[in-house]
Amino acid sequence: MRTQVVIVGSGPSGLLLGQLLANAGIDNIILDRVDRDYILGRIRAGVLEVGAVDLLDRAGCGERMHKEGLVHDGFELSFLGRRQRIDLKGLTGTSVMVYGQTEVTRDLMDHRAATGSKTIYDAANVTPHDFDSASPYVTYEQDGVTHRIDCDYIAGCDGFHGVCRASVEGKGLRTFEKVYPFGWLGLLADVPPVHHELIYANHARGFALCSQRSHTRSRYYVQVPLTDKVEDWSDDAFWDEIRRRLPQDVAEAMVTGPSIEKSIAPLRSFVAEPLRFGRLFLVGDAGHIVPPTGAKGLNLAASDVHYLFEGLREYYAERKAAGLDAYSSRALSRIWKAERFSWSMTMLLHRFPEDGDFGSRVQEAELDYLSSSQAAQTAMAENYVGLPY
Ligand code: FAD
Numbered sequence: 001m002r003t004q005v006v007i008v009g010s011g012p013s014g015l016l017l018g019q020l021l022a023n024a025g026i027d028n029i030i031l032d033r034v035d036r037d038y039i040l041g042r043i044r045a046g047v048l049e050v051g052a053v054d055l056l057d058r059a060g061c062g063e064r065m066h067k068e069g070l071v072h073d074g075f076e077l078s079f080l081g082r083r084q085r086i087d088l089k090g091l092t093g094t095s096v097m098v099y100g101q102t103e104v105t106r107d108l109m110d111h112r113a114a115t116g117s118k119t120i121y122d123a124a125n126v127t128p129h130d131f132d133s134a135s136p137y138v139t140y141e142q143d144g145v146t147h148r149i150d151c152d153y154i155a156g157c158d159g160f161h162g163v164c165r166a167s168v169e170g171k172g173l174r175t176f177e178k179v180y181p182f183g184w185l186g187l188l189a190d191v192p193p194v195h196h197e198l199i200y201a202n203h204a205r206g207f208a209l210c211s212q213r214s215h216t217r218s219r220y221y222v223q224v225p226l227t228d229k230v231e232d233w234s235d236d237a238f239w240d241e242i243r244r245r246l247p248q249d250v251a252e253a254m255v256t257g258p259s260i261e262k263s264i265a266p267l268r269s270f271v272a273e274p275l276r277f278g279r280l281f282l283v284g285d286a287g288h289i290v291p292p293t294g295a296k297g298l299n300l301a302a303s304d305v306h307y308l309f310e311g312l313r314e315y316y317a318e319r320k321a322a323g324l325d326a327y328s329s330r331a332l333s334r335i336w337k338a339e340r341f342s343w344s345m346t347m348l349l350h351r352f353p354e355d356g357d358f359g360s361r362v363q364e365a366e367l368d369y370l371s372s373s374q375a376a377q378t379a380m381a382e383n384y385v386g387l388p389y
């Protein structure tokens with residue numbers, strides 16, 4: 001088999017890149033080690049920056065998002081019994097779109113199927129080869145048979161635990177990492193959201209987040225120790241805990257119900273440098289991870305796709321490599337700013353028992369400053385809605 005670009009990974013990065021390439025007449029094959037239903041069963045991000053919204057439109061996949069997604073002009077911070085709204089629209093002129101990663105992925109998969117581009121699910125032992133030569137190829141196994149796809153380029157869109165970053169270890173890869181001493185326990189339920197905007201809460205018992213997927217489906221999170229197991233959290237225990245961490249009027253208004261999904265995600269900051277190794281590119285979570293507090297993971301995947309797509313489009317249309325040569329540095333420049341923002345939101349809103357009372361007082365001072373300074377609110381809003389591509 002031969003194609004122009006092999007894309008490893010059928011998450012949002014791989015699917016979005018594949019759709020943009022297919023629309024531009026650039027042939028591509030996507031390989032994933034699991035199947036479509038498994039991918040759609042993963043409940044992850046919920047907030048899209050305007051750049052990601054524009055890119056989905058550009059890929060021709062934005063129609064349902066505009067119909068069913070919820071435009072949010074602000075969000076709230078809750079701390080010390082106070083509530084502070086961050087007026088995203090008023091401070092930056094920009095809003096965000098609340099539309100779940102599951103729906104983004106479903107829309108991209110449906111469009112890909114309609115386009116007729118090839119996706120190979122359940123591909124085992126996917127391996128990139130010879131990407132530092134002019135003739136790279138990828139092998140995979142299915143039903144006991146090894147297959148080979150020759151290509152011009154390989155896009156590593158295979159997430160944090162994928163094979164692409166692993167295959168460049170020892171080839172000049174440098175990594176930067178911070179692991180946080182807690183995780184997020186998330187619960188999805190078909191109950192109306194407690195508030196029309198998101199609420200991020202700093203509470204003595206730990207962080208809490210009230211998010212949503214629609215007017216009838218809510219997504220809630222609480223900070224938990226890494227030693228907690230999801231099996232130990234009944235739905236009732238979750239609802240009791242999140243209500244303790246929210247202002248009384250919010251807690252009293254909360255509608256509870258049985259969970260559809262419940263899981264614990266660890267929090268990590270991670271960046272790999274560079275993001276290009278010959279004819280192999282790292283894209284999205286394959287190259288970097290942010291803690292979810294700033295809602296940046298999926299949005300960074302989208303900006304990486306934008307930079308790589310521009311480079312590939314230019315290469316195939318004009319035989320120029322400038323965009324591909326600049327991919328790593330352009331993407332990393334935006335990635336590090338989102339890493340900084342996600343780290344700072346995480347440090348501001350979570351409880352770090354090892355930092356003691358001093359740490360709590362510093363957080364309180366920063367939140368107090370934020371309430372009194374429009375400049376500080378604007379800086380937060382500007383980063384939350386997303387820095388320009
Ligand atoms: P992924 O979505 O991870 O997709 C990678 C794909 O590659 C997967 O389909 C995988 O099966 C495939 N793959 C992996 N290894 C191989 C292999 N060897 N061969 C072939 N295929 C392979 N972000 C937020 O903004 N907010 C959140 O609340 C949030 N919650 C999250 C919760 C969890 C548990 C995780 C893991 C991430 C969360 N994120 C969140 C981050 C966000 O979901 C990611 O940034 C986003 O999914 C990145 O998309 P991606 O396509 O780069 O990677």
Ligand code: DHB
Nearest residue numbers: 045046211292293294295
């Ligand atoms: C969601 C997740 C986030 O990390 C965040 O900051 C906001 C919303 C969500 O899953 O809805």
